[in-house]
Amino acid sequence: MxxxxxxxxxxxxxxxxxxxxxxxxxxxxxxxxxxxxxxxxxxxxxxxxxxxGKIWFGTHAIENFRGLLKSSIGSGAPLSKIMWNSFKYSAVQTVLCIFVCSLAGYGFELYHDEKKDKLFAVLLLAMMIPGVATLIPLFRMMSAFHLLSTVAAFILPGISTPFMIMMFRQNSRNFPVDIMEAARIDGLSEFAIFFRMYMPIMKSTYAAAAVITFMNAWNAYMWPRAVLSDNKAMTMQMLVANLSNGYSVDYGVLMMGVLFCSLPTMIIFFVLQKQFAEGITGAVK
CATH class of the missing domain: 1.20.5 (Single alpha-helices involved in coiled-coils or other helix-helix interfaces)
Known part of the structure; x- marks a missing residue:
C-alpha cells in the first residue's frame, strides 16, 4: 500500500x-x-x-473566388493555367533536384578520395552566399542562352543545391556499405547499385528532400519574377503579388489567392509528414 x-x-x-x-x-x-x-x-x-480585424468566417467566399478568377484573367492567364504552371515548374525541379543531389551525396559519402572532402568544403561555402548575390549573374547566363520565359530558366538554378547534397551525404552515412560490397560481388554495376539498392533504402530521405524542394520551388518569387516576363508563364506567387499592387487592394480576394498558394504545399506535407520526419532524422529502411 x-x-x-x-x-x-x-x-x-x-x-x-x-x-x-x-x-x-x-x-x-x-x-x-x-x-x-x-x-x-x-x-x-x-x-x-x-x-x-474580423476573425470569424464570413459569407463572401464565392465572391472572393470569382474576384480571384477575374484578377487572374486580367493578369494574362486563367487561374487554372497559373496553378498548372506553378505545379509543373515545382514538380520538374523537385524530381531533377533530388536525383542530382542524391547522386552527388551518394558519391561524396560512399566513394573515397583524398580530394573529395576539400571539394565538399568548397561546395558548402556556396551556402554562405545569399541568393540575391547570384541573381544578376544567373539572369545574364539565362539571357545569353536565350532561356528567358522558359521552364528551363526557372528550373536550372535549383536542380542542385549545397543543402540538398549535404543532406543526402549525411543520411548516406546510415546506408549499409555491406550491401554495396555484396552487390558488386554479384556483378551489379555502380549505377545499378544506386538505382536498385540505394534509392529504395533511402526513400525516407528522398521524401524529406522532395517536400523541402517542392515547397521552395512553389514559394519562389524573386527568381521567377526576374526570368518569366511572359504572363502566360506566370506562377501563383506572381499572381498574389499582382493582387497586392495598385491603389486599392481587395484583401478578401488577396487572402483567397494566398489560400490557393498554401493548399498544395500543406497537402503534400501532411501526406508525407511521417516520411519527412524519418528523412530529416536520417532513418533508413
Whole structure:
C-alpha cells in the first residue's frame, strides 16, 4: 500500500511540474496555428471586414473566388493555367533536384578520395552566399542562352543545391556499405547499385528532400519574377503579388489567392509528414 501511495504521489508531482510545459506548448501551438486560421477566415470575408480585424468566417467566399478568377484573367492567364504552371515548374525541379543531389551525396559519402572532402568544403561555402548575390549573374547566363520565359530558366538554378547534397551525404552515412560490397560481388554495376539498392533504402530521405524542394520551388518569387516576363508563364506567387499592387487592394480576394498558394504545399506535407520526419532524422529502411 505504501509503495502504491508513493507512486501515485510521485506521478502527481511529475504532472504538476509538467503544467508550465503544457501551457508553453499550448501558447506556441496557438501562435503557429492562428495565422492559418486567420487566412481561412479572411478568404471568406469582404475586404472591409478583413481590414477591420474580423476573425470569424464570413459569407463572401464565392465572391472572393470569382474576384480571384477575374484578377487572374486580367493578369494574362486563367487561374487554372497559373496553378498548372506553378505545379509543373515545382514538380520538374523537385524530381531533377533530388536525383542530382542524391547522386552527388551518394558519391561524396560512399566513394573515397583524398580530394573529395576539400571539394565538399568548397561546395558548402556556396551556402554562405545569399541568393540575391547570384541573381544578376544567373539572369545574364539565362539571357545569353536565350532561356528567358522558359521552364528551363526557372528550373536550372535549383536542380542542385549545397543543402540538398549535404543532406543526402549525411543520411548516406546510415546506408549499409555491406550491401554495396555484396552487390558488386554479384556483378551489379555502380549505377545499378544506386538505382536498385540505394534509392529504395533511402526513400525516407528522398521524401524529406522532395517536400523541402517542392515547397521552395512553389514559394519562389524573386527568381521567377526576374526570368518569366511572359504572363502566360506566370506562377501563383506572381499572381498574389499582382493582387497586392495598385491603389486599392481587395484583401478578401488577396487572402483567397494566398489560400490557393498554401493548399498544395500543406497537402503534400501532411501526406508525407511521417516520411519527412524519418528523412530529416536520417532513418533508413
Amino acid at each position: 505504501t509503495n502504491t501511495k508513493k507512486k501515485v504521489t510521485n506521478s502527481s508531482a511529475i504532472q504538476k511540474r509538467l503544467i508550465p510545459s503544457y501551457i508553453f506548448l499550448i501558447i506556441v501551438c496557438f501562435i503557429s496555428v492562428f495565422p492559418i486560421y486567420w487566412m481561412l477566415t479572411a478568404a471568406t470575408n469582404a475586404s472591409f471586414d478583413v481590414s477591420t
